[in-house]
Amino acid sequence: MNNTTLKKISEILGLSISTISRALKDHPDISDKTKQRVVELATTLDYEPNANAINLRTSNSKLFGLIVPSISNGFYNSFISSVEEECRRNGYSLMILQSGDSPDIEINNLKLCRQNRITGLFVCISPETVNIDPFLKLKEIGVPVIFFDKVPENNNCNKVCVADAISATMAANAIIRKKKKKVLALFGNANLSITKKRLAAFTDTINEKVNKIKLITDHTTSSAKAEAATLDHLKGKPDTIFCMSDEILTGVMKAIQMKGLKVPQDISVITISNGEIPKLYYPETTYVETSGLKLGKLAFSSMMACLAGSTFIQELTIESLLVEGGSL
Amino acid sequence: MNNTTLKKISEILGLSISTISRALKDHPDISDKTKQRVVELATTLDYEPNANAINLRTSNSKLFGLIVPSISNGFYNSFISSVEEECRRNGYSLMILQSGDSPDIEINNLKLCRQNRITGLFVCISPETVNIDPFLKLKEIGVPVIFFDKVPENNNCNKVCVADAISATMAANAIIRKKKKKVLALFGNANLSITKKRLAAFTDTINEKVNKIKLITDHTTSSAKAEAATLDHLKGKPDTIFCMSDEILTGVMKAIQMKGLKVPQDISVITISNGEIPKLYYPETTYVETSGLKLGKLAFSSMMACLAGSTFIQELTIESLLVEGGSL
């Protein structure tokens, strides 16, 4: 343990603890000579203030909690990455917890956050989480809670999301612009609100044009299932495949590679993605960007607004962007 | 803020603070009746012990630090994911910091760790880090430091690594078994010890067989550069490409797809990987597995050993495994 404390320094220098404390934080009350002596000794002794003591005394932990289903997920980890960076730049620390999609662990993580007296919480709830009262309770005692990505239906909380409907609409419009005729659209878990939103927006956009695009939609819940579904649907000779997510895209691309189809000559592909996976293929897959990095920055600034006293409940979304990759 | 404290409970119940404290942790000195009353009130009041006060008092933070170049990296985030899980299961918290490959930020992160009085540190140093004294200093004051993946050359510290040399050897042997004749081997940053080890082991294994395999090696430092290099080397008609890492593999695969080459008919591919990326292609790329999850578990158990008092300095490696994917 690092046991250099203010007390220790004060004893060596024959000064009081309070003088040391003030000298170290450049308080105007302390003379320059004293400051210099103190700082010098502090550095040679590798003094580091004890964050626990400070938090205890000031009851301001400068610590955020972040609960997410899984760290090892392209979207979440870019989100986390950007939040972590913002935290560091603003003098905050971050405690990252995974729920593994288990509401129980989620509650446990929440408890950990409370024990550590976090200043604010970022949370992406698991699909199974129905009761968000524990989170709201945190908010009631003055700890801002920012829900991100998978957010509760409840309207009484701060949320930051990717623009689900808009993203799907943008993808649909890109397909329409390219005058595609037969589209296979693959979506994820039909129970998730994110799926519902994207499905509705996509099909609405495709169908509202009267240029008779033939649309086939399907739901799959894993990359492997998407691969199988694609192989199956390929028999119907679609000219375009829309993927709701990276997970689906990876399955689709395997099927396409397996069949030896050329993109975009034989078949076009478009997806909604963070951008990492689409860049792995040649040609790079055209995608509507939903940036975890941007979402992270947005979440952080929303947190800062709450901390600054804003009680305004808002639901923010990041705008999407079509990134042309040559696959459409 | 949650301001239910032992004191508050004690005042309501007309008991002393120490009695509350003991009752809550099931201390034998306290009667069952009292315990029951205390626990009951504590739960209705949403009491959560203040971790800062506990750490201050006990000087045992139950907090680990983890410093890594970047969270959004397939290998690191699987590592982190597994460490986080182990921490949670063992009652520890984890503070994750990114260095962004900057030694300056690394030092700053280290300072943060010290301020929070971490119990132990997991660290993967950035390639530019030359001076690891600050880390060793931490060790000197009794805080175990486990280096993982990119570890210093220094021999006086605990390290857990993937079996760099062995992995490369396994890949080389797989190539030999398949009777390949002309191999292009692409490696990463030539300055990294991981690169040196893999390069040496790979070339040694290939060359020690007297079956005259033609070997071309090259170094590239990004996916895009690997793509360009591959396009260039492809003119020499290699029958196999070995990639040192996922980053290189992604570049190679783009070049292969661009040229419309069939794997493995036209060209074989083998890589060293965590396993995620290889599964994205068809056929799935054959790879020697270096599991971030396993490495995380190993790192954690090594940490536990240190904490248990083991002063034995060890350099641990996880065994590798050839995963056949059909690309060789």
Next chain:
DNA sequence: AATTTCGCTGCAAACGTTTGCGAGATTGTT
């Protein structure tokens, strides 16, 4: 010379816990 002002520093309480020690009350033993 007396008073004010100012620059520098120390005192002490407080944040919420844990824990060794001691004390009173109850029970059991002779």
Next chain:
DNA sequence: AACAATCTCGCAAACGTTTGCAGCGAAATT
């Protein structure tokens, strides 16, 4: 009935900070 043993519980110090307040000597003002 006297004593010991046991059960409950409280006191108080300590962990390392921050900060309002007060003190004190020296310089400046009257």
